[in-house]
Amino acid sequence: MSHGTTIETDAAGGADAQQFPLSFALTPSPNARAEAERDAILADPGFGKHFTDHMVTIDWTVEEGWHDARVTPYGPLQIDPASSVLHYGQEIFEGLKAYRHTDGSIWTFRPDKNAERMQRSARRLALPELSVDDFIAAIRQIVAVDGDWVPSGGETSLYIRPFMIANEVFLGVRAANRVSFMVIASPAGAYFADGVAPVKIWLSTEYSRAGRGGTGAAKCGGNYAASLLPQMEAYENGCAQVLFLDGETGSHIDELGGMNVMFVHGDGSGGGTLVTPRLTGTILEGVTRDSILQLARDRGMTVEERDVTIDEWRDGVASGDITEVFACGTAAVITPISVLKGNNVQIGDPDAPAGEVTLALRKELTDIQYGRLPDRHGWLTRLDA
Template sequence: MTLEFTLTRSAQPVAGDTRQGVLAEPGFGRHFTDHMVSIDWTVDGGWHDARVEPYGPLQMDPASAVLHYGQEIFEGMKAYRRANGSVWTFRPEENAKRMQRSAARLALPQLPVDDFVEAVRQLVEVDEAWVPEGGENSLYLRPFMIANEVFLGVRAAQTVRFMVIASPAGPYFAGGVKPVSIWLSTEYNRAGKGGTGAAKCGGNYAASLLPTQQAAENGCAQVLFLDESGSDLEELGGMNVVLVKADGTLVTPESESILDGVTRNSLLQLAADAGHTVERRPVTLSEWRDGVADGSITEAFACGTAAVLTPIAALKSPDEVIGDPDAPAGPVATSLRKQLTDIQYGRADDRHGWMHRLTGAR
């Protein structure tokens, strides 16, 4: 049965002129809308008490399970304002399904897909004025789930809360899309066989923070991890990676330790539509190194919700540099990024039915 949502409007919403000032320069993840969604779950009662309520701090017992055992998951997605004022989101059912897979791995309850999508719609409907206009501005949506049972003991929690918050976001590349250098982590692994690598949980990202600091210290924008053997590519701290061959083939690492990226899957579908061969398989560091050296690999890019697609100019490590730090963005990456963003903002036909309307035209 689909959940019924109640609405309690904020008694102190952000003033209109203040909100417009935020929307003019939203940054990323710094400002939040007036409301949030909460849905509770108990082992005996299932999902219940779905509500849209004023955004604000959570009152949480110090013994809440999530604070001690990290039993939590999250998603990331966006809402886009079109020229006619309507607001849409991109493939929300895929985010809902991925959250279900993450929940299963973290021993959390699975929220039905329809309830996930409706929770997003409810929040965007009440905070629709927070969806910015123009350029690559969007409303970033953060659904998440936490174990909030007051209990110290290593077992799955019996009470859980699902929530959605939202934050207006400006373009990830304020000065235009620019290729970046990536640091290769040779000391740390992101995930191991049988671990939580394919789940979108905070622990994976916490483990990447120290290597990411090392990347910044070496003049790089992100960090790339290898598998536990030290030979195969996995993914960046928060993005998937794709290599482009001279013959037009796109190759992306595939293993049980890699997050199933919605953005990556969509870009690869667009590439296939355009006649490119797409390969999902283990990819070794040596293949990248040798391919750049002999010219058989001509481009590399990272992809994820926030940046959509980031061209990779070079991969750096303490021992070598693969690629050219000054290389421009390649034609395949540039074309794919434009195709996807044109679909998301309604500038191109949505041939695959990926877009989901959240609110109508104003």
């Protein structure tokens, strides 16, 4: 497969942009799992526990740009202890899914948006930008060789993880001149095996996820590392996720550790309003978030992207103006939130069921992803064609 590539060496480079075709060399795995072993894994894959037989790698250097695109057997990386990613955290990643439709075809959802977000993340982390075409080409490559790993039935999928690491060997605080982009894939079972269940969320008041001018809008490991301690605090208090406030005022809702949050005002029967915190540079611009906002507009709802405070959440639930709250992201799609808990804070009812608007939006989005509803926005890309 050959695709045109534009190399824009900005903070990580310095050369003029150049055009050349990017083709992938294939080295089949000699240890690919037998059909029976693969089927046993697909029967109960969990999430992020098992990985397919191959991986994609594309190298980059400041002198050559993107080159040496290849599909190789999945396996450990050989990395020097002085590789800059290990010391300065110069890395980014993405997450998207491949879905098997009832006719056996394999599709993915808005991969161009993941590619564009990865470009923005790369820009913020002083990494080279991979073109949208080559990002999607790499996704196609992993599905072309490991398509049998895409499960079928229910809400199963193949979770695809593209990532980029700085692997130049040096100690010094500067952007690396050697980078690798890779793609691995992992079969995923239904996120909610027993149905979509509302969850409790812990309010973190001591820690912030990101600050003004920081990396909050980039999908990089450091943001998630910063969330792990407050996430442990959430678990200790019987909550499934942690909610962060903005780092400046400590009063505006930011996002969860790995999901965006949304508020339904009204019952949705007469339109209603869907509110979500505005993108301030500290919030990750979720692909699921953007898709849900569009589906809400399609349903006749008013969509507002603006600051939302804890006080508004508390008062809105107490008055009945806020009727539903949910979180959204690639892994779980939409997760209803029943209660927000914190030190001297409890908002909501732990016994509240998932809301009607929440469930309707979730069903509509997953029906589009799995080909059960028409793709009226052109969001789907076939990967096995």
